[in-house]
Amino acid sequence: MIRNLEKINYDSSKSSQVSISLKVLSDYFKLHLNNNVNIEDFFSEKIYSRIQENLIEEEEIYKVVSKSEYYKNVNDNFLDFSNSRKSIRSFSKELIKIDIIKSVVDIAKNAPSVCNRQPVKVHFIQNKKTIDEILDIQGGLTGFRDNINQIIVLTSDRNYFFSVGERNQLYIDGGIFLMNLLYSLHYHEIASCCANWGKEYQEDLKAEKILGLKPSEKIICVIALGYIEDTIKYTLSKRRTVDEILTVVN
Numbered sequence: 360m361i362r363n364l365e366k367i368n369y370d371s372s373k374s375s376q377v378s379i380s381l382k383v384l385s386d387y388f389k390l391h392l393n394n395n396v397n398i399e400d401f402f403s404e405k406i407y408s409r410i411q412e413n414l415i416e417e418e419e420i421y422k423v424v425s426k427s428e429y430y431k432n433v434n435d436n437f438l439d440f441s442n443s444r445k446s447i448r449s450f451s452k453e454l455i456k457i458d459i460i461k462s463v464v465d466i467a468k469n470a471p472s473v474c475n476r477q478p479v480k481v482h483f484i485q486n487k488k489t490i491d492e493i494l495d496i497q498g499g500l501t502g503f504r505d506n507i508n509q510i511i512v513l514t515s516d517r518n519y520f521f522s523v524g525e526r527n528q529l530y531i532d533g534g535i536f537l538m539n540l541l542y543s544l545h546y547h548e549i550a551s552c553c554a555n556w557g558k559e560y561q562e563d564l565k566a567e568k569i570l571g572l573k574p575s576e577k578i579i580c581v582i583a584l585g586y587i588e589d590t591i592k593y594t595l596s597k598r599r600t601v602d603e604i605l606t607v608v609n
């Protein structure tokens with residue numbers, strides 16, 4: 360994507376996502392400049408100047424906070440609680456105990472599901488060899504592998520669904536459970552980052568074998584999790600505005 364910079368619509372006033380992307384690109388250019396790394400072949404000074412002209416400077420893209428600051432809203436109202444959850448990709452060496460994971464799942468299981476069929480299963484994995492085998496297939500957390508010592512593999516079982524019309528329901532129920540799980544982890548002051556499982560059939564088979572899953576059990580998501588260090592850095596991942604999302608049909 361970075362090779363298509365010439366084609367970018369630079370008007371940041373029309374889209375929250377264009378606006379934040381320009382800020383990220385600007386910081387990317389400056390980082391390389393400050394480190395004397397030449398990226399002129401795909402990111403020229405001319406493009407950088409054009410980005411600067413359209414930049415909204417006050418955009419923040421990441422934050423560094425203390426552990427107590429990060430978790431200060433976990434017992435607050437839902438607005439502050441929900442605003443305070445972020446994907447965290449760096450964990451301390453301290454391991455989460457099984458009793459705590461049981462308590463996490465106990466809240467996550469409040470997730471609604473079609474006809475209350477509850478097709479979701481939580482596989483909590485602590486064996487580093489198994490974790491690395493799964494992350495090898497997943498492929499999206501390469502920069503953070505070393506400090507991932509516990510993961511959850513969330514699955515949903517298609518045997519709970521019967522008609523063609525229900526073919527996507529396992530993913531919908533899985534997604535709803537996943538969000539509740541992320542909130543439950545946050546409530547327990549456990550940091551997490553989802554890892555996308557958009558895999559080909561052969562990769563699915565490989566993972567099913569490693570984890571001993573039933574053929575009907577499909578992976579929804581891999582979640583890296585753990586406690587955080589005393590200070591953390593996380594990306595703000597700016598959201599689209601309500602007006603960009605909401606259409607009112609009268």
Ligand SMILES: Cc1cc2nc3c(=O)[nH]c(=O)nc-3n(C[C@H](O)[C@H](O)[C@H](O)COP(=O)(O)O)c2cc1C
Pocket residue numbers: 444445446447448499500552553554555556580594595596
């Ligand atoms: C299903 C799913 C898959 C994701 N996969 C990855 C991934 O492979 N690597 C990664 O670094 N982040 C991954 N993320 C994290 C997203 O980048 C993150 O949720 C998004 O930027 C919003 O940021 P926030 O979670 O801090 O609010 C994933 C998130 C979801 C929900």
